[in-house]
Each structure stands twice: as C-alpha cells, then as structure tokens.
Amino acid sequence: MSGVRRLGARWRRRRPLRTRLALAASAAVALVAVEVCAAAFFVIRYELLHQLDLSLTQSATRVIQENRGEGPQVVAGECRYLSAPACAQIVPADPAADPGEPYPLPVSPPVREVAAGKRAPYYGNVSRFGQPLRMLTTPFGDGRALQVALRADPVEKGVRQAAVLLAGVGGVGVLLAGLLGYAVSRAGLAPVARLTSTAERIAATRDPRHRIELPAGPPGRQDEVTRLAASFNTMLGELEQSVSSQRRLVADASHELRTPLTALRTNAELLARGDRLTPAQRERASAALGRGIREVTGLVNDLIELARDEEPLPLLEDVRLVEVAEHTVATARTHWPQTPFLLDVGAGAAQAVRPGVPERLARLLTNLLDNAAKFSPAGTPVEMTLRTYGSGGSAGGLELTVRDHGPGIPAADLPYVFDRFYRAEAARALPGSGLGLAMARQIARAHGAELTAGAAPGGGALFTLTFGPQEPPRGGGQ
Numbered sequence: 001m002s003g004v005r006r007l008g009a010r011w012r013r014r015r016p017l018r019t020r021l022a023l024a025a026s027a028a029v030a031l032v033a034v035e036v037c038a039a040a041f042f043v044i045r046y047e048l049l050h051q052l053d054l055s056l057t058q059s060a061t062r063v064i065q066e067n068r069g070e071g072p073q074v075v076a077g078e079c080r081y082l083s084a085p086a087c088a089q090i091v092p093a094d095p096a097a098d099p100g101e102p103y104p105l106p107v108s109p110p111v112r113e114v115a116a117g118k119r120a121p122y123y124g125n126v127s128r129f130g131q132p133l134r135m136l137t138t139p140f141g142d143g144r145a146l147q148v149a150l151r152a153d154p155v156e157k158g159v160r161q162a163a164v165l166l167a168g169v170g171g172v173g174v175l176l177a178g179l180l181g182y183a184v185s186r187a188g189l190a191p192v193a194r195l196t197s198t199a200e201r202i203a204a205t206r207d208p209r210h211r212i213e214l215p216a217g218p219p220g221r222q223d224e225v226t227r228l229a230a231s232f233n234t235m236l237g238e239l240e241q242s243v244s245s246q247r248r249l250v251a252d253a254s255h256e257l258r259t260p261l262t263a264l265r266t267n268a269e270l271l272a273r274g275d276r277l278t279p280a281q282r283e284r285a286s287a288a289l290g291r292g293i294r295e296v297t298g299l300v301n302d303l304i305e306l307a308r309d310e311e312p313l314p315l316l317e318d319v320r321l322v323e324v325a326e327h328t329v330a331t332a333r334t335h336w337p338q339t340p341f342l343l344d345v346g347a348g349a350a351q352a353v354r355p356g357v358p359e360r361l362a363r364l365l366t367n368l369l370d371n372a373a374k375f376s377p378a379g380t381p382v383e384m385t386l387r388t389y390g391s392g393g394s395a396g397g398l399e400l401t402v403r404d405h406g407p408g409i410p411a412a413d414l415p416y417v418f419d420r421f422y423r424a425e426a427a428r429a430l431p432g433s434g435l436g437l438a439m440a441r442q443i444a445r446a447h448g449a450e451l452t453a454g455a456a457p458g459g460g461a462l463f464t465l466t467f468g469p470q471e472p473p474r475g476g477g478q
Contacts, residue, residue, distance in 0.1 A: 019185075021181075021184070021185040022178075022181040022182045022184070022185035022186075023181065024181070025177075025180065025181035025184045025185060026174075026177045026178045026180070026181030026182070027177075027181075028177075029173075029176075029177035029180055029181060030173065030174040030177040030178070033169075033170055033173030033174060033176075033177060034170050034173070034174070036173075037166040037167070037169055037170035037173070038166075038170075040162075040166055041162055041163055041166050044158075044159070044162045044166075045159045045162070048155045048158050048159060049134075049155060051155075052134050052150060052152060052155050053123055053134070053136070055086075055150060056086065056123070056134060056135075056136040056148050056149075056150055057136065059085070059086040059088065059136075059148045059150070060088075060136055060138055060146055060148045063075055063076075063088045063146060063148065064140065064146060067090065070090060071090070071092075071097075071099075071144075072090050072091060072092045072097055072098055072099050072144065073089070073090050073099055074088075074089045074099070074101060074103060074104060075088035075089060075090065076088045077089070077104035079104075079128075079129075079133065079149055079150060079151060080128070080129035080130075080131060080151070081151075082151055082154070086148050086149060086150045087104055087105055087128075087133075087147075087148065087149045087150075088146065088147065088148045088149075089103050089104065089105055089146075089147050090140050090144050090145070090146055091103065091107050091111050091112070091115055091144065091145045091146075091147060092115060092143060092144050092145075093112050093115035093116040093143040093144070093145070094143070095112070103147075104128065105126070105128065105133075105135060105147045105149055106126055106128070107147075110122070110137070111137050111145050111147060112145070114137050114138065114139055114145040115139065115140070115143055115144050115145035116143060117139065117143075121136065121137060121138035121139065122136075122137055123135065123136055123137075124137065125152065126149065128149070131151050131153055132151070132152045132153050132156060133149040133150065133151060133152055134149065134150055134151075134152040134155070135147060135148065135149040136148045136149070192228075192229075194229065195228070195229050195232055198210050198211070198232075198236075199232075202236070208236050208239040208240040208243055209236075209240055210236065211233050211236060260292050260296045261296065263288065263292045264289060264292040264293065264296065267285045267286075267288045267289040267292060268289060270285045271285050271286065271289065316355045316356060316357060317355065317356070317357075317358070318353045318354070318355060319353065319354055319355070319356045319357075319358050319361060320350075320351070320352070320353055321349075321352055321353075321354060321361070321386060321398065321400065321467075322345050322349060322350045322352070322386060324358060324361050324362050324365060325343060325345070325365060325384060325386055325400065326343065327362060328362050328365040328366050328369060329341045329343045329369070329384060331366065332366065332369040332370070332373065332382075335370070335373075336370075336373040338378045338379065339373045339376055339378070339379075339380070339381070339382055340379070340380075340381040340382070341369065341373075341381070341382050341384070342381050342382070342383045342384065343384050343385075343386075344383065344384070344385045344386070345385075345386045346385070346386060346387040346388060347388075348388045348396075349386040349387055349388050349398065352386075352388060352398045352470075353470070354398065354447070354467055354470065355447075356447045357447075360443050360446070360447075361443070361447065363439070363440075363443060364439075364440045364443040364444060364451075364465070365384075365400075365402075367436040367437065367439060367440040368402040368437075368440055368463050368465075369382060369384070369402060370436060371436055371437060371463075372402050372403070372404035372406075372461065372463075373404070375404055375406035375407065375461065376404045376405055376406045376460075377405070377406065380404070380405040380406075381405065382402065382403070382404050383401075383402070383403045383404075384400070384401070384402050384403075385400070385401045385403075386398070386399075386400050387399050387400075387401075390469060396469050396470075397466065397467060397468055397469050398466075398467040399464060399465070399466050399467070400464075400465040400466075400467075401462060401463065401464050401465070402462075402463045402465075403456045403460055403461070403462045403463075404456075404460045404461055405456075405458075405459060405460040406459075406460055406461065407459075407460075408455050408456070408459055408460050408461050409453060409454075409455065409461050414453060414454070417437055417453050418437050418438050418440075418441040418451070418453070419438060420435060420438040437453075440463075444465055447467075448467070448468065449465055449466060449467045449468075450465075450466050451463065451464070451465050451466075452464050452466075
C-alpha cells in the first residue's frame with residue numbers, strides 16, 4: 001500500500017500543475033455527471049415498476065370485488081398478450097382443494113403461506129408463455145390467495161432504453177467534464193503561467209524590468225492568483241529598484257574613487273623619482289599622498305558603513321542620547337575651531353534612553369554636525385537641540401535638531417539630500433563625497449528613528465531626528 005502511495009506521489013510530482021488541476025476538475029465533474037445519471041436511472045426504474053405494481057393492485061381489487069365467494073379457480077389466463085387483461089387465479093391454502101384444470105401461473109409454497117395468512121402480500125417476477133411477468137400475490141379470504149400477473153417486458157424495455165440513454169448522457173458528460181476541466185485549468189492557471197514565464201525570462205536575461213500582465217478589473221475584486229501575480233510584480237519592482245540602486249552605487253563609487261586614485265598614482269610616481277625632486281617638492285608630494293590615502297580610506301569606510309542595513313542585535317544597548325550629543329559636540333569643536341557649537345538639552349531629555357549602538361549614533365550626529373559646519377560662515381554657530389515631546393516625560397517621543405545659519409538647502413535639492421553621492425551645486429567645491437547624509441539617514445532608520453531635512457526659520461538648514469515613544473518593557477511582576 002505504501003508503494004502505491006509513493007508511486008502516486010511520484011506521478012503527481014512529475015505531472016505539470018495544469019494537468020493535475022485539469023484531471024481533478026474533470027474527475028469531479030465526471031463523478032457528478034455519473035452519479036446524476038445513475039440516480040436518474042434508479043428513479044426511472046422505480047417509477048416504471050411502481051406503475052406496473054399499481055396496475056396489478058387495481059386488477060387484484062377488481063377481481064376480488066367481482067369474484068367474492070368463489071372457490072379456487074382460474075379467473076383469467078390470457079396475459080400472454082399485451083392487450084389482454086391480467087392473468088388471475090384463486091389458490092387455496094390446501095393443495096388438495098385445487099381445481100382440476102392446471103394453474104397458468106406458478107404456485108409455490110409462499111403462495112400457500114399467503115393463503116393461510118402466514119405471509120404478507122408480495123410482488124415477484126416470473127416467466128410464463130416465453131415472456132417475463134410481474135405477479136402480485138395477496139390474500140383472497142377464507143384460506144385462499146389471489147395471484148394477478150401482467151407482462152413486464154414493456155417495463156424492462158423502457159428500463160433498458162433509459163439505461164442506454166443515460167449511459168450516453170453520462171459519456172457525453174464525462175467528455176464535457178474533460179473539456180471543461182482543461183478549460184478551467186488553462187484559464188485559472190493563466191496568471192501562474194505568465195508568472196512562470198516571467199520568472200524564467202528574468203532568470204535567463206537577469207533583467208528585473210519584466211512584469212506580469214494582469215487582467216483588467218477593480219483592485220478589490222481580484223482573485224488569489226491575480227493577487228499573487230500583483231505581489232510578484234511588486235517584488236520585481238523592488239528588485240529592479242535594488243538592482244538600479246546597486247548599479248548606481250557602483251557607478252558613483254567608481255566615479256568618486258577615480259579622482260583620488262589618479263592623484264595617488266601621480267604622487268606615488270613622483271615619489272618614485274624622488275632623486276629628481278627638491279626636499280620641498282618631496283614634502284608636498286608626500287603630504288598630498290597622505291591626504292589622498294585618508295580620502296580614499298574615508299570613502300571606502302563610508303561605503304562599508306552604507307552596506308550595513310541593520311544594527312546587529314547583540315550590539316544594542318541602552319544609550320543616553322544626551323551623552324552621545326555632548327561627545328559629538330566636543331569632537332566637532334576640535335575639528336571646526338572657527339565654528340561655535342551650541343547644545344541645548346530640554347527638561348526630561350537628559351534622562352532619555354533609547355536602544356542602539358553608541359558608535360553608530362555618534363557617527364550619525366557627527367555627520368550632521370560636519371555637514372552644518374561645512375555650510376556655516378566662519379563665526380556663525382551650529383545649534384543642536386534635544387527635546388522630548390508628547391506625554392510620558394523621558395519615555396515619550398524624543399526630537400534632536402541640528403541647525404546652521406548657512407545658505408540653506410534649495411527647494412530643488414531638498415528631495416535628494418539623503419541620496420548617495422548627491423551633492424548640490426553649491427557643495428561641489430567643498431570637501432566630501434556626498435555619503436554623509438545618506439549614512440546618517442540609514443543609521444537613523446536602523447535605530448527606528450526618522451531623519452528629515454528642511455529650511456530653518458530665519459535662514460539656514462534644519463535637520464530633525466525623531467525617535468518615537470519608548471515601548472514599555474514586556475512582562476511584569478506581582
């Protein structure tokens with residue numbers, strides 16, 4: 001038995017889904033058609049026999065009424081003809097009381113039992129005169145039984161004709177079931193076939209721009225297969241965007257690395273011919289080589305940081321943001337001595353704690369402060385503010401802003417300031433690779449925060465880092 005199941009499972013695995021669905025649908029419809037035809041056959045057979053039995057009952061009632069008080073005798077015996085009345089005979093319980101002439105209908109022991117009142121009336125099938133007969137045996141009274149018979153071949157012929165007709169209808173039903181099953185499987189799996197074809201085409205061409213054609217209709221009334229195809233299209237869109245972003249990142253990184261690498265090669269070649277250079281020239285080339293190495297190293301580190309999508313969970317810890325802010329402000333003051341950095345911590349924000357990685361949060365704030373200092377005129381302050389909002393005190397929402405007093409962000413550049421390698425026209429002459437703000441937003445989202453940019457009141461740029469309310473600890477005690 002287990003071998004048969006394994007064989008069936010192997011056959012199902014080797015058959016296409018369309019074939020299996022067509023066979024299942026055809027089998028279901030064919031089974032219903034066969035069952036309906038079988039039920040119709042038994043109903044027709046029962047009705048024909050029932051009508052014949054009613055005729056026998058009526059004939060028996062008429063014979064009883066017309067021959068009340070008569071002894072054993074043959075009342076009518078010409079039922080061999082279709083147009084003749086029913087054969088009828090009165091049979092006593094005692095065989096010794098039989099009349100001299102033979103009975104046209106067979107007399108069996110059950111007939112004597114009905115005459116003696118030991119058995120209930122019954123119907124039976126017998127053969128006489130070379131024809132099938134339907135016979136009723138019923139009590140006649142005073143120890144006698146009445147047998148009435150009619151030819152049954154018209155009923156049997158009608159039953160055979162009904163069987164042939166219903167068998168033909170059932171065969172046509174099975175054929176239609178096969179055709180409908182194939183049509184249902186073809187129509188039902190059409191989106192799956194398109195999905196498979198698209199997936200195979202993408203696998204062959206490695207081009208995620210292909211899409212599955214969806215049938216027209218309102219979005220809320222799509223079937224499950226269409227929704228699957230729509231979800232696959234959405235996934236392809238995300239894949240296309242990811243591939244495009246990856247290609248753009250590689251192209252931008254190649255472009256950004258080309259200049260410093262060219263400078264490194266030039267300075268390295270100059271130092272290789274150091275005997276032809278003066279000490280001042282060698283010092284300048286060596287300093288330029290060091291700056292180029294630091295620039296390439298910083299760019300590569302930024303790219304590695306951007307490749308990290310999420311913070312590793314084992315590194316998360318409770319971080320007081322005010323301490324990270326104080327550290328980054330102190331570091332920025334040493335890097336930008338001509339720019340004043342101001343830190344304003346609101347009530348309740350000093351105790352605010354959020355889960356995160358301190359080094360990554362410090363990198364986020366450092367990028368924001370460096371960006372603000374880069375665009376601030378000498379002597380103008382960069383202001384960092386840490387505030388809570390909503391109810392809950394330090395457990396409520398937390399907002400950190402960094403504001404400068406520079407030229408601000410043009411409206412045309414505002415949607416792209418967090419894109420990788422994007423640099424506004426005003427920033428192309430300034431140092432940097434265009435990765436700092438992109439990295440800052442990525443770190444913010446990895447910590448469940450949102451970083452936005454906008455115009456500050458009175459001029460300048462305003463960056464806002466927003467943390468949602470702190471979730472209460474799970475579980476509890478008594």
